[in-house]
Amino acid sequence: MSNLAIGLLGVVVLLVVMLLRVPIGVSLALIGTCGYAAIDGWRKALTVIGSVPFELASAYSLSVVPLFILMGAVASRAGMSRELFDAANAVFSGFRGALTNATIGACAAFGAICGSSIATAATFSKVAIPEMRRHGYEEGLAAGCVASAGTLGILIPPSVILAIYSLVAEQSLSKLFAAALIPGLLLAALYIVTIVIIARLKPAWTPKVPAMPLAQRLRAGTGMWKLVLLFFLAVVGIYLGWFSPTEAAAVAAFAAIVIGFATRALSWSALADAFLDTVFSTAMLFFIIVGAFIFSRFIVLTRLPNELAAWIDAVGLSPLMIVAAVILLYFLLGTFLEEVSTILITVPVVLPLMTSIGYDGIWFGIFVTVMATIGLISPPVGLTVFVIQSQNPDIPAAKIYRGTLPFLAADFVLVALLVAFPALALWLPAALKM
């Protein structure tokens, strides 16, 4: 069998093994090792499985991941999501669909201190959905809005997915954060436009809530200070040259803890829970990263990416068709595969292909992250939808998926804009002279 055939077979077997419920990290390590052995013999393959965990365990650039997760975990336990929702509500108060817009605004803001969409959706599901239902909002829309707005967490910096992408793709994390900001804000704006359209078409779904008095609006608005401070430390500090990304993550996580205790919003037991959650999710992610690195050693050995690029060249596909095929690939994978795994598995193959047709590694990082936001809400495996459903068991999953459809359309508008205008992602890092 040719190496290429072994590579393709490896990808197929990997998908089958994962569909049989073998943990994703284990599947990747297993198929990666066996595939490597099939090409280069067991001796070298076994050295790979023995050495990769050690090489990654002490990779300094990975240390941002647990620290950013910790900041988000502390912020949600310290009730910051509630304050943000109140503040956003004060801004939109009086408009039709104010609560849905407030959810989008608050999730976008929370995304600026939390790098995870699951955490963002879980937090706002508790805060925003009961409030919207109390005011008579259609529950599918309410849940779909939180599921979709939650995905902003991975796009608006800091972002755990971008941190992991920067590691596999060997791209600068500070550049990626800068590149993600404008697309992230644009996506939030597109979501708000979506809601304005829904409110026009189905006024009954978004009943008007009486406006708050100005004094109350101002008071709620001041709840934003914690967020502004944390975003300043976690993201702006990197560009002022104060911190490296790891230092920014450590300082911001520490500041979140101090603010939590100073405002009496955080207890010792809540802090302990935040730490435990963080180490467990870090270890879980890390094991998938180990598996993905083993698998990508195998893929590199098969020369699958090069062969794929050569094939596309021979067939004469236009760049736009390649982009369309890549979008389709991520959409399909996103329907059943979890997002970090999708990125880890595909980047070694797809990134060389995209750079060969003139796209840049930073742009591609933003592109796959936007595709990941789509995967997070697309059935049958939409992780943010699952999170919301587990917290609101009385809303059927099908209804939540239906609620996310208009936002899915907004996601695709962003994808089209990114493809048509790569500057949306690339302008800010260039302007910051990085």
Next chain:
Amino acid sequence: MHLAARLFGTLAAVFLAAMMLLTVADVVLRAFFNYPIQGMLELIELGLACTIFLALPAVFLRDEHLVVDVIDHLTRPSVVRILDLAGALTSLGVLVVMAWQMVPLARAMHEFGDVTSDLSIPRIWYWVPVLLGVVASALATLVFIVRWRRRG
């Protein structure tokens, strides 16, 4: 929560807290006293290895892995249960091979006596949590398999 899982999680959390506090201390000392901590990179890397690999057995023990669960909707729960066992056995196999392959690499590094450049930390220390974590994860998977039988 399983006591052992909590213990491993707490130990990992202590290292994470140490990483955070050390980094904050370094930033403050550097900014205000122009006195950065020596060998930060090496300390953070050691802390990271300890955090991740101490928490890993807890992930196996709590069966918190990400799996693709499309099949759950297509088949009976009894089939899912058997697939779970097969998944755990596969995990056990992978972890055992991983640990087995790590030992000679760690031993070679120990015999070579390599140390880090700034703080002269013996490199073997970086291997200790990794090796310990993978072996403990294999044991945790074994516990999961034994419990699976008892639950059935």
